[in-house]
Amino acid sequence: MPYNTTPIRPRKEVTGQVQLPLSRVKKIIAVDPDINICSNNAAFAITVATELFIQYIAEQGHNMAKLDRKPRRNIQYKDLSAAVTYKDNLEFLDDTIPKTVPYKDIKQQAAEKRAKLTGGKSANTDQTAHETPQTNGKRQKTLSNGFGVHDVIKKSEGTEPEADDAGDGEDVQMTG
Template sequence: MPYNTTAIPPRKEVTGQTQLPLTRVKKIVSMDTEINTCSNNAAFVITLATEMFIQYLAEQAQNEAKTERKPRRNVQYKDLANAVLHHDNLEFLEDTIPKTAPYKAVKDQAAATRAKLQGKKPEGTGAEVAEAAGQPNGKKAKTNGSAKVNGNTTGARFVVDEEDPNAQLEMEMRQRGKPDGDDEDVNMTG
């Protein structure tokens, strides 16, 4: 059975009903500590304004989808992000709906920032920047000895980078997964 993808036409005139639940809007308004009470009329107007804003945002995203090199009928996240970037009156949503970036670009930028904080000057891109940040190809170096975490020697087989917050958790998970059978707690303080 096909999906019903027909658009709901916008209302031409204000009726006494809204598409969004009025009680939920009143509950959201009442969560604000500065507002004691909210009348039904005020909640109704807030609900209508919210519906109109959602409709406007969806229309702008649809226009972005239509203006692409290969126009689409479905609105995607990138269309919303482009609408926020191209329209000044939607600028306040830049933090809420950010433009997506490829993982590799974010990873390279993080490695460059890490290198800058360590006092090194990153040269090149990709693996070279990650190498300058002390993490060749994003992997941790393996050793046969013990690892040092915050000055304490542990029985792990991996070197833990002190700047990486996930490294200590990974090491503790490996320690916990040891098959030697002792049921003592893992020291989380380092």
């Protein structure tokens, strides 16, 4: 069944009826501990203001969709994010509707931060990973120095650094 994509025309003036359910808005208002009682008129005004805000942000998102290289009729998340980024009066939504970042960029930033915290260079520059087949058919990544990733982890977890450096059980000389 095809989607119904016919646009709903916004109202030009307030008619006394709202499109959002007034009872649901009243329930949301009642959840706030700071508000004891809310009159019907106040709930109606909040509902109308919410409808106008939704209409405004949808229009701004649609404008961003039209400005795209390949204009679209449907609004996507990136259009709303761009509207929040470029419109000053929508700046308060910056935390709610953040600009999307590709996963590969986040992964690269995390690797750089991890390398910075460990004090070494990034994993891409000092060691290369190769995959070697195992007996069970799965592949294990091995580093360029011949150790598997799991071997390095087991070695660092199983022994203390002092005992590893000492070799045959001698004490390690600490100089300062």
